[in-house]
Amino acid sequence: MSTRGEADVVPAAFRATWARSVHLFRSFLVEQTDPDRFYGELAVDSAAQVDSWHPLQGALLLDVGGGPGFFAEAFERRGATYVALDADAGEMRLHGREPGPRTVLGSGTALPFADGSFDVVYSSNVLEHVADPWTMADEMVRVTRAGGTVICSYTLWWGPWGGHETAPWHLLGGDFAARRYQRKHHRPPKNAYGRSLFPVTAAAGVQWAHERADAQVIAVAPRYLPRSLAWISRVPGLREVASWNLVIVLRRRAVDVGT
Numbered sequence: 001m002s003t004r005g006e007a008d009v010v011p012a013a014f015r016a017t018w019a020r021s022v023h024l025f026r027s028f029l030v031e032q033t034d035p036d037r038f039y040g041e042l043a044v045d046s047a048a049q050v051d052s053w054h055p056l057q058g059a060l061l062l063d064v065g066g067g068p069g070f071f072a073e074a075f076e077r078r079g080a081t082y083v084a085l086d087a088d089a090g091e092m093r094l095h096g097r098e099p100g101p102r103t104v105l106g107s108g109t110a111l112p113f114a115d116g117s118f119d120v121v122y123s124s125n126v127l128e129h130v131a132d133p134w135t136m137a138d139e140m141v142r143v144t145r146a147g148g149t150v151i152c153s154y155t156l157w158w159g160p161w162g163g164h165e166t167a168p169w170h171l172l173g174g175d176f177a178a179r180r181y182q183r184k185h186h187r188p189p190k191n192a193y194g195r196s197l198f199p200v201t202a203a204a205g206v207q208w209a210h211e212r213a214d215a216q217v218i219a220v221a222p223r224y225l226p227r228s229l230a231w232i233s234r235v236p237g238l239r240e241v242a243s244w245n246l247v248i249v250l251r252r253r254a255v256d257v258g259t
Helices: 019-028 037-054 070-077 091-096 133-142 172-183 204-212 229-236 238-242
Strands: 061-062 081-086 103-105 118-124 144-155 215-222 245-252
Touching: 037 070, 037 118, 037 144, 061 070, 061 133, 070 103, 103 229, 118 133, 133 204, 133 215, 144 204, 204 215, 204 238, 215 229, 229 238
Parallel strands: 061 081, 061 118, 081 103, 118 144
Antiparallel strands: 144 245, 215 245
């Protein structure tokens, strides 16, 4: 009797369970020491989550800020044609990886694609690194076709990981946290406050999403938390601290309002 190879295994459906949350948080602990494990497990989880909002089989997907391409295999296993964009050529080659064949160098705030080019436009943990994050989010909506899906996920500033490697000291100020990191490690942090790391909030993202007349809000949820804690994203103040990371899902309207 023959057995199926790894490539033939059907990817698991997405389940926002407590066990999944614990697994992800354990992966976060090895981000610096074992990036292949961390990004690989996050990619598999992310592709499953996106697939639950928009079927990836046959979809043309743009990953804004795709970096070194850890997500490509996970999305392609679910049947998507994966296109990545990154503004930094160095980021594309992190951890000894080479960019994939459909990787584009360009700005997230001025995407080099025509209106309505993609079925799914996705961004994972990028908006907090952009000085004008909602311009980038606007661009993501622009290049999504009518009926397509936009998914923005970003780290909240007032959450436990808002300062990235300088956390939790960022809660006392981004500049203070950066100076403390420099003193302790004798090098500046990779994520420079005010240059490549910015204090993005849940409130700003929710406001942006609901002001889009050309897209319907499908979901606003804490990305890494179990489904039973989804209500946290609806409580102002609490969601800034407890959500950790917010995911916003929009469906591009078939006809723009007012046209």
